[in-house]
Amino acid sequence: MAFRNQGAFNNPGSRQMAAGNDLRASNAIVDLRGNVLAYAQTGGMIAPTRFEILPGTKLYRFGNMSHGVRRVALGAWWLERAAFEKLANFAQVHECSIGLALRSLCLVPPEWSEVTVLIRARANAQLLAWRGLANSVVTKAADGGPAVRMAQQNHVADRRIHQLFIPGNAPGFLSIEQDFPLDRAASQQGLLYLLKSVASAFSVDAALYRFVLSSTIRPCDEMPPHLADQLISGTTDFPSHPPSSANSAPCGSAQRTIQQSSGNSIGP
DSSP states (O other): OOOTTHHHSSHHHHHHHHTTTOOOOGGGGEEETEEEEEOOOSSSEEEEEEEEETTTOOEEEEOOOOGGGHHHHSSSSEEEHHHHEEEEHHHHHTTTHHHHHHHHHHTOTTTTOOOOOOEEEEEEEOEEEOOOOOOOEEEEESSSOOOOOOOOTTEEEEEEOOEEEETTTTTTTTEEEEEEEOOOTTTTTTTTTTTHHHSTTTTHHHEEEEEEEHHHHHOOOSSHHHHHHHHHHTSSSSOSSSTOOTSSOOOSSSSOOOOOOHHHOOOO
């Protein structure tokens, strides 16, 4: 069975990146002679396992609208339909935005992504991916304050989300079916380093976390339930503008194949 990204997947570095290792030489831990001793690790997934993506599979990805939809769609981090359904359900139950649900369950701090666009794509070829549950995150705060800490909550069933890391994602591997602009503020409303205080020691009390959520997050009409259902099913186009913002950029409604783009996008 031929996989379009077999070579990239076979590279040992692909699994390391899926596990949250920063392989950039500039950030490596080295000895006095400059030899690499280890790479910094934060986030990523726990125990990445091999996963096959079949042609026609629906995949979902969040990213920065400022990078352009096509560039975001060339990123490595994606969600399966079942995982996206779980996000949508979490957002509805807790009356929060889909962006905040992503941050809470997939552990994506604002320092890593603005979460201003959501993409639904279709696999055009057989692909290989690494699949696993989110790992805890510790990263520098954008404002220079204390480190941002987000604890994995895989011990809580309704917060256990499997993510996909597709090495070597390239133009033509996926086709964008829909893109939907998201409100940047809504993805952070109520988060505001909620997990700095609740999960500072990488432990989360489920009851306390639910209380904090219900006490700090106000209802958001960014993506109403019926629209989330339509996105999951793929049976209808998105509206030309998100319901909560008349000034957001319109989103595409026609299917299109990803064209050549340079650089990597930021996203889950």
